[in-house]
Amino acid sequence: MPSRRFLLTVSAAWVALGARGNAQSGDAAAVAFVQSTGGRLVGVVNGPGSAQQKRQALTQIIDQVVDVDGVAKFCLGRFWRQASAQQQQRYMDLFHQVLVTNITSKLGEYQGVRFTMGRTTPSGDDVAVDTTVLRPNNPPTDVKWIISNSAGTPKIVDVVAEGTSLRLTQRSDYASYLNHNNDNIDALLSAMHNQVQQDLASG
Amino acid sequence: MRVFFRTALLWLTSLLMLGLAGCATPPPANDPDALAYYNETNDPLEPFNRKMYAVNNALDAAILKPVAQGYVAVVPEALRTGIHNMLGNLHTPVQLSNDMLEGKPRRAGDTYMRFLINTTVGCLGFFDVASKWGYPDHDADFGMTLANWGVGSGPYLYLPVLGPNDPRDFAGFGVDIAADPFTWVGQGAAVTALGYSRWAVTAVDARSRLLGSIDNIKKTALDPYATFRSLYRQHRQSQIEEMENDNRATVPVWFPQPASAH
Numbered sequence: 211m212p213s214r215r216f217l218l219t220v221s222a223a224w225v226a227l228g229a230r231g232n233a234q235s236g237d238a239a240a241v242a243f244v245q246s247t248g249g250r251l252v253g254v255v256n257g258p259g260s261a262q263q264k265r266q267a268l269t270q271i272i273d274q275v276v277d278v279d280g281v282a283k284f285c286l287g288r289f290w291r292q293a294s295a296q297q298q299q300r301y302m303d304l305f306h307q308v309l310v311t312n313i314t315s316k317l318g319e320y321q322g323v324r325f326t327m328g329r330t331t332p333s334g335d336d337v338a339v340d341t342t343v344l345r346p347n348n349p350p351t352d353v354k355w356i357i358s359n360s361a362g363t364p365k366i367v368d369v370v371a372e373g374t375s376l377r378l379t380q381r382s383d384y385a386s387y388l389n390h391n392n393d394n395i396d397a398l399l400s401a402m403h404n405q406v407q408q409d410l411a412s413g
Numbered sequence: 414m415r416v417f418f419r420t421a422l423l424w425l426t427s428l429l430m431l432g433l434a435g436c437a438t439p440p441p442a443n444d445p446d447a448l449a450y451y452n453e454t455n456d457p458l459e460p461f462n463r464k465m466y467a468v469n470n471a472l473d474a475a476i477l478k479p480v481a482q483g484y485v486a487v488v489p490e491a492l493r494t495g496i497h498n499m500l501g502n503l504h505t506p507v508q509l510s511n512d513m514l515e516g517k518p519r520r521a522g523d524t525y526m527r528f529l530i531n532t533t534v535g536c537l538g539f540f541d542v543a544s545k546w547g548y549p550d551h552d553a554d555f556g557m558t559l560a561n562w563g564v565g566s567g568p569y570l571y572l573p574v575l576g577p578n579d580p581r582d583f584a585g586f587g588v589d590i591a592a593d594p595f596t597w598v599g600q601g602a603a604v605t606a607l608g609y610s611r612w613a614v615t616a617v618d619a620r621s622r623l624l625g626s627i628d629n630i631k632k633t634a635l636d637p638y639a640t641f642r643s644l645y646r647q648h649r650q651s652q653i654e655e656m657e658n659d660n661r662a663t664v665p666v667w668f669p670q671p672a673s674a675h
Contacts, residue, residue: 315629347490372648373652373655379647382640385450405633
């Protein structure tokens with residue numbers, strides 16, 4: 211039945227075209243998203259205001275643009291399923307604070323930061339957007355932003371600096387800590403708590 | 414340099430033998446999660462490796478870090494960049510031979526042009542003019558070459574002085590020293606002294622470029638040893654992938670280009 215085959219071919223072509231169109235508009239959206247997010251971050255880092263004000267502004271941006279819950283779950287790996295609901299809640303709170311303090315503790319180093327946009331490549335279901343981060347007195351750094359569109363709006367799910375993924379590194383850090391503490395999730399939570407307290411005291 | 418090379422090898426092999434005595438026991442098969450973690454980290458020498466990590470940290474705190482800090486404080490930025498460029502230029506023979514062994518003619522061409530341009534216009538390699546002229550730098554060493562030939566990395570290895578490693582990269586390190594003409598060229602006290610100074614300056618240069626990052630990792634990681642292990646592997650993996658994906662065509666621009674090369 212040629213007509214059926216013809217129909218199949220046409221519909222297959224339409225699906226392929228549609229998918230391609232979607233991927234392309236997804237890429238453009240991801241690039242625009244990284245450009246505007248990068249611009250906002252640079253604006254806060256290089257802008258006026260006290261460390262406290264900058265911390266607040268950055269927390270706000272991070273909440274909007276990073277899929278914090280998704281990253282947090284990824285970093286806990288198999289222990290997420292083993293954690294009680296209460297432990298999960300506490301972990302989420304602490305992870306959020308650790309993420310913000312880790313970023314804000316580097317504020318001083320990033321004074322005068324600029325970035326340029328690079329190419330865009332697919333990365334699994336997500337889109338990887340390349341940028342080059344330029345800091346005074348430092349060699350240029352290649353930073354790849356992994357953008358997921360699964361929630362409907364673009365969100366950052368990973369940052370890959372010079373080939374090293376932030377979430378993979380964080381996950382292996384937690385996994386090793388748990389491995390050396392009898393897989394005790396409460397031990398991890400108190401270690402994270404101490405970390406946040408120390409950062410707040412020193413910064 | 415030859416004597417140095419021989420003693421270093423002897424010393425490191427004996428350390429490795431010692432390391433085998435410090436093997437971790439794999440978890441029992443009835444604990445699949447723990448077993449999966451054990452296989453994933455691929456670090457059967459972890460007890461030995463952690464000891465060497467502690468040794469290196471002590472050495473670093475006592476010697477390398479203060480020297481690197483002093484270097485940054487005393488030597489201006491422009492001069493440090495120039496020294497870094499010169500060290501890279503001296504490394505050309507090793508880089509070029511590895512580009513060729515990896516079967517990457519365009520990379521070999523980049524390395525060759527970099528050497529020609531930077532040694533002349535760049536004042537013996539002090540200025541990296543070649544990067545601005547379209548011949549960017551890239552990584553090439555015999556560990557990467559072995560990976561390109563299909564050799565697996567083997568288990569994680571933390572070596573004194575050398576730091577994060579694996580058998581493949583350690584073997585590559587030895588081959589690169591042997592392949593370096595400066596290891597064999599010349600005789601006499603002056604040449605030996607120059608050889609040692611080059612290694613010392615290379616170490617201080619590398620450490621000075623990592624002053625901020627290493628402090629940051631130690632501050633933010635709950636288990637810095639595991640974090641460095643993960644970072645080392647990811648970084649090596651990305652260098653190898655970048656090399657393997659570099660398949661630029663060798664057809665001259667005035668020839669009809671093959672379809673894949675745009």
